[in-house]
Amino acid sequence: xxxxxxxxxxxxxxxxxxxxxxxxxxxxxxxxxxxxxxxxxxxxxxxxxxxxxxxxxxxxxxxxxxxxxxxxxxxxxxxxxxxxxxxxxxxxxxxxxxxxxxxxxxxxxxxxxxxxxxxxxxxxxxxxxxxxxxxxxxxxxxxxxxxxxxxxxxxxxxxxxxxxxxxxxxxxxxxxxxxxxxxxxxxxxxxxxxxxxxxxxxxxxxxxxxxxxxxxxxxxxxxxxxxxxxxxxxxxxxxxxxxxxxxxxxxxxxxxxxxxxxxxxxxxxxxxxxxxxxxxxxxxxxxxxxxxxxxxxxxxxxxxxxxxxxxxxxxxxxxxxxxxxxxxxxxxxxxxxxxxxxxxxxxxxxxxxxxxxxxxxxxxxxxxxxxxxxxxxxxxxxxxxxxxxxxxxxxxxxxxxxxxxxxxxxxxxxxx
Amino acid sequence: xxxxxxxxxxxxxxxxxxxxxxxxxxxxxxxxxxxxxxxxxxxxxxxxxxxxxxxxxxxxxxxxxxxxxxxxxxxxxxxxxxxxxxxxxxxxxxxxxxxxxxxxxxxxxxxxxxxxxxxxxxxxxxxxxxxxxxxxxxxxxxxxxxxxxxxxxxxxxxxxxxxxxxxxxxxxxxxxxxxxxxxxxxxxxxxxxxxxxxxxxxxxxxxxxxxxxxxxxxxxxxxxxxxxxxxxxxxxxxxxxxxxxxxxxxxxxxxxxxxxxxxxxxxxxxxxxxxxxxxxxxxxxxxxxxxxxxxxxxxxxxxxxxxxxxxxxxxxxxxxxxxxxxxxxxxxxxxxxxxxxxxxxxxxxxxxxxxxxxxxxxxxxxxxxxxxxxxxxxxxxxxxxxxxxxxxxxxxxxxxxxxxxxxxxxxxxxxxxxxxxxxxxxxxxxxxxxxxxxxxxxxxxxxxxxxxxxxxxxxxxxxxxxxxxxxxxxxxxxx
Numbered sequence: 001x002x003x004x005x006x007x008x009x010x011x012x013x014x015x016x017x018x019x020x021x022x023x024x025x026x027x028x029x030x031x032x033x034x035x036x037x038x039x040x041x042x043x044x045x046x047x048x049x050x051x052x053x054x055x056x057x058x059x060x061x062x063x064x065x066x067x068x069x070x071x072x073x074x075x076x077x078x079x080x081x082x083x084x085x086x087x088x089x090x091x092x093x094x095x096x097x098x099x100x101x102x103x104x105x106x107x108x109x110x111x112x113x114x115x116x117x118x119x120x121x122x123x124x125x126x127x128x129x130x131x132x133x134x135x136x137x138x139x140x141x142x143x144x145x146x147x148x149x150x151x152x153x154x155x156x157x158x159x160x161x162x163x164x165x166x167x168x169x170x171x172x173x174x175x176x177x178x179x180x181x182x183x184x185x186x187x188x189x190x191x192x193x194x195x196x197x198x199x200x201x202x203x204x205x206x207x208x209x210x211x212x213x214x215x216x217x218x219x220x221x222x223x224x225x226x227x228x229x230x231x232x233x234x235x236x237x238x239x240x241x242x243x244x245x246x247x248x249x250x251x252x253x254x255x256x257x258x259x260x261x262x263x264x265x266x267x268x269x270x271x272x273x274x275x276x277x278x279x280x281x282x283x284x285x286x287x288x289x290x291x292x293x294x295x296x297x298x299x300x301x302x303x304x305x306x307x308x309x310x311x312x313x314x315x316x317x318x319x320x321x322x323x324x325x326x327x328x329x330x331x332x333x334x335x336x337x338x339x340x341x342x343x344x345x346x347x348x349x350x351x352x353x354x355x356x357x358x359x360x361x362x363x364x365x366x367x368x369x370x371x372x373x374x375x376x377x378x379x380x381x382x383x384x385x386x387x388x389x390x391x392x393x394x395x396x397x398x399x400x401x402x403x404x405x406x407x408x409x410x411x412x413x414x415x416x
Numbered sequence: 417x418x419x420x421x422x423x424x425x426x427x428x429x430x431x432x433x434x435x436x437x438x439x440x441x442x443x444x445x446x447x448x449x450x451x452x453x454x455x456x457x458x459x460x461x462x463x464x465x466x467x468x469x470x471x472x473x474x475x476x477x478x479x480x481x482x483x484x485x486x487x488x489x490x491x492x493x494x495x496x497x498x499x500x501x502x503x504x505x506x507x508x509x510x511x512x513x514x515x516x517x518x519x520x521x522x523x524x525x526x527x528x529x530x531x532x533x534x535x536x537x538x539x540x541x542x543x544x545x546x547x548x549x550x551x552x553x554x555x556x557x558x559x560x561x562x563x564x565x566x567x568x569x570x571x572x573x574x575x576x577x578x579x580x581x582x583x584x585x586x587x588x589x590x591x592x593x594x595x596x597x598x599x600x601x602x603x604x605x606x607x608x609x610x611x612x613x614x615x616x617x618x619x620x621x622x623x624x625x626x627x628x629x630x631x632x633x634x635x636x637x638x639x640x641x642x643x644x645x646x647x648x649x650x651x652x653x654x655x656x657x658x659x660x661x662x663x664x665x666x667x668x669x670x671x672x673x674x675x676x677x678x679x680x681x682x683x684x685x686x687x688x689x690x691x692x693x694x695x696x697x698x699x700x701x702x703x704x705x706x707x708x709x710x711x712x713x714x715x716x717x718x719x720x721x722x723x724x725x726x727x728x729x730x731x732x733x734x735x736x737x738x739x740x741x742x743x744x745x746x747x748x749x750x751x752x753x754x755x756x757x758x759x760x761x762x763x764x765x766x767x768x769x770x771x772x773x774x775x776x777x778x779x780x781x782x783x784x785x786x787x788x789x790x791x792x793x794x795x796x797x798x799x800x801x802x803x804x805x806x807x808x809x810x811x812x813x814x815x816x817x818x819x820x821x822x823x824x825x826x827x828x829x830x831x832x833x834x835x836x837x838x839x840x841x842x843x844x845x846x847x848x849x850x851x852x853x854x855x856x857x858x859x860x861x862x863x864x865x866x867x868x869x870x871x872x873x874x875x876x877x878x879x880x881x882x883x884x885x886x887x888x889x890x891x892x893x894x895x
Contacts, residue, residue: 071632073625073659080654082646084685085692122734123688125681187860217861272827273819299827303729303751304555305793305820308758311733312518319516341822343797344750347882354747358718365726366751373680373733389726397677405644405675409711412595412617413570415535416710416742 084124089322093117093329093377094292095131096266098176098239099210105235105264109208112175114295114377115331120318121375122397132394134378135387136176136212137168138337141191141199142183147346149360150382161199162206169207172384173391178212178241179203184225185216193228200229204236212268212380214241223252227259234263241333242270242297245281257288268333270297273309275317279327291330295378300334302342303366310334314374331377339367340382361385369393433490435459441487443474462491465513465521465762494690495699495737497524498663500564500615500637501591507563509665509737510701515691518763525760526732527563528752529593529740531707534580535570541580545587547744553753556796560753562590566617566707566740567605569596574604581605585612593617593639593740599626606634615639615738617703618667619656621648628659636663639703643669646682650698665738666698670705670731672723680734687735704728704736721748728752732759768818769795773842777808781849784809784892786877786884787835788856789816789824801881807888810847814838821858830859832869839870854892856881 095116100106116130139161153172157163161179168174179200183191203211213229215222226240240260247253260267269285271277278296285294298317300310314332321328339345345363346356353359364386368379372393381387438459446454450471452461461467469475469491475484497511507527514520530548532541545565553560565584569577577596584592585608592614596602602616613634618641619627631638638661642649646668653664668682683702690699709715709723724741725748731739732755743749768790776799788798790813802809814834816824824830839845839853851872855863857879867874878887 071629071660073628074655077621077624077648077651078654078658080647080650082650082685082689082698084646085689087688087692122677122680123684125677270826272823274827277827299823301820301823304754304758306758306791306823307755308517308761308763309819309823311759312763315516316518338822343880343882344754350746352746353750354745358722359747359750362722362725362747362751366729366755369726369730370733370755373730385722389722392673393676393730396674397680399674399677403644403678403681405669405671405678407671407673407675407712408643408669409708411705411707411711411740412568412597413572414533414568414711415570416533 091322091324100237134175136178137174139164149357162202165207180214193225196225197228197232212239219246219250223256230259230263238265240267242268266293268295273299296330302339318375333378334371334376335380336367339364449473504589521762529564529566531566533568534577541583556793564591566593574601578605639665641667664700667703670708683734701737704731705740707742729755771815774811779808791820798881805885821856832866836870
């Protein structure tokens with residue numbers, strides 16, 4: 001408070017009318033005795049008119065009116081220790097083993113494990129990953145229209161699923177490969193189960209990583225195709241993407257999961273943003289399958305098109321699993337390539353918004369990053385830039401035993 | 417441990433408060449001024465987050481002040497709400513009632529501040545401030561904008577910094593964040609704008625006393641910064657609280673690259689402690705600084721902007737209440753702007769429009785009918801595409817519970833019977849004399865069954881509504 005205002009006795013922020021009335025009443029008085037007034041500490045400001053200039057301005061006036069010598073600062077910093085809450089949950093997400101080596105009846109060079117979480121994802125460096133999230137890269141069995149930014153990296157191998165799969169593993173470091181048998185769609189080419197099975201065989205011989213087999217979404221056709229492949233690749237511990245309640249309605253689910261059980265594979269249960277349906281589907285699957293053969297896809301929607309629903313349902317599912325809902329204690333996957341369905345990922349926009357070559361992969365990256373925080377265990381991805389960013393985050397968390405950052409940069413004083 | 421530490425009782429969010437507890441503290445007039453039939457109904461909607469204390473006029477009367485204060489305490493968010501800026505424009509940050517979005521709703525969408533460095537020329541500052549001021553992205557009929565300006569001291573010269581602050585203030589009403597560790601620089605600048613209540617960045621273990629003095633003199637909120645050291649952060653916050661500085665914001669440090677896990681872990685630990693423990697005085701808003709991507713080693717601007725672009729949504733998802741960024745590239749800001757809007761919607765209510773028939777242009781009896789969903793984004797996207805192509809048509813908006821086409825088909829909300837219901841319920845046959853509907857390409861799977869159930873001929877439209885003009889040329893005008 002400046003010397004000048006103090007002399008004048010004006011409290012800045014108080015309306016002039018009230019202030020002058022008060023001042024004129026108090027003129028020539030140096031003491032005011034309040035009688036019959038009970039004053040609780042903290043109620044002092046009630047004496048002053050609230051709601052005239054808003055509490056903030058009033059607050060400001062009170063602070064300014066305080067002579068500086070009345071401030072009491074501690075002499076030195078109060079010594080405190082921050083003790084983070086260590087959350088312990090009774091539940092645990094099951095582990096699911098994908099891919100089988102020769103020793104276990106398959107032909108993969110190694111198996112991978114997803115799931116096993118005992119806490120919410122990335123919540124504390126004290127709870128490292130049981131199994132770090134993995135990345136599967138897509139291969140399609142037919143020519144699909146892909147945005148330019150995706151096509152550029154694979155254009156020369158798009159007509160050869162085997163070579164495409166190799167590219168994914170050797171160049172982009174895929175932990176798994178997903179072969180999408182889109183051509184089997186009765187509305188597209190209606191490729192036969194036998195021919196689809198040959199495509200999967202070709203993938204299995206081209207790469208040695210575990211393989212995910214994607215269908216066309218038709219509950220009848222997928223069941224036929226998956227059954228054929230389950231038999232052909234007996235013992236490989238493939239992941240069938242996906243089985244659904246629509247299959248149960250079409251009465252194709254039971255025969256399919258019998259095959260999956262017989263030939264020792266795993267399934268991905270797909271439901272549309274609805275945990276009750278996810279649980280219902282799992283209950284049906286438990287009839288034949290062991291729970292450690294089941295992975296969940298709760299639906300991934302693109303950023304700007306409902307990603308928040310995916311984010312929230314994954315957070316809820318994981319919390320419920322940790323609290324003890326056994327029907328949700330399954331690892332989850334996210335088809336994060338769905339990010340590319342957002343217009344912001346592929347459409348030409350005003351130059352201010354940059355080229356799709358950067359917007360596209362960024363959209364995929366953000367989709368994965370947010371669901372990584374929500375606890376997803378396996379991501380279906382496509383763009384190399386998105387993949388390397390996600391690896392950076394996962395590796396940081398894997399190695400994050402140190403609680404001290406390697407670099408502390410001063411952004412305040414930097415020159416750009 | 418010092419005796420100045422304030423003991424706190426465990427906090428609880430408003431959603432954990434019983435409506436009865438609220439009801440007991442209401443004036444009990446049953447006056448209906450809030451729009452409800454009685455005080456109990458108001459209480460129920462208050463704890464549901466649908467009303468605030470401002471919605472009850474009697475509560476704001478002089479003689480109910482005691483009730484109002486008690487209610488304020490009862491319903492106060494565990495993470496304090498702090499504001500900065502002045503009457504021209506102010507921002508609220510924090511005010512969080514829950515840890516997880518699905519528990520309630522996140523309040524006070526994360527403001528995004530863009531930096532301006534004081535070493536720029538006056539002209540450059542004006543240009544940058546104008547870019548911040550004018551940035552605008554339209555998304556489902558809403559305007560996404562930037563919120564604040566962070567002026568950075570890069571020279572240590574009080575005059576230079578104060579000048580940058582003055583220019584920014586002259587050219588923009590947006591609230592300011594003054595960034596300097598030097599109390600002399602801070603004091604000079606804030607003296608120029610004494611009533612603006614900028615956010616002061618930052619008090620550290622070195623300068624906290626001087627910064628506290630300035631914060632109190634100008635009654636401005638103060639950021640407490642202790643990058644990477646949570647113990648020191650807590651020490652500083654406790655000390656400043658004991659010094660009487662009421663409004664604090666915490667900066668635990670934002671580290672990217674190989675240290676991103678430390679960042680996420682620290683933000684999560686701070687916020688979790690507020691809700692799970694409550695004994696430590698850390699119920700303050702958290703500041704995240706994706707701008708860190710531009711500091712340190714020399715990187716290409718694309719790489720820095722890329723890091724900033726993904727770090728911002730990650731920080732928002734992990735409890736950051738305010739962000740400072742550098743990039744003004746549209747692509748780098750879009751994810752943050754969209755994700756902020758989405759994350760802060762009420763998870764119990766989808767962003768939906770009403771189902772029904774919407775004419776676009778001047779449709780007649782022969783005009784095409786497009787089926788779409790009542791998810792706001794889907795609807796506005798389709799509507800804007802047909803409008804800009806100047807197509808006269810009807811949009812038949814089906815109630816899909818606010819889901820987009822893809823999710824609605826997968827979740828069976830968009831199905832032959834829901835389409836049939838819409839056709840009959842909204843009397844489509846009165847409007848057109850043909851019997852054709854065009855369904856979204858992403859719903860191709862249900863075309864056959866839809867024909868069967870509705871009795872209308874079904875044409876499968878493009879997967880994205882930007883393809884509608886071409887589709888009409890090829891499939892409608894020739895049919």
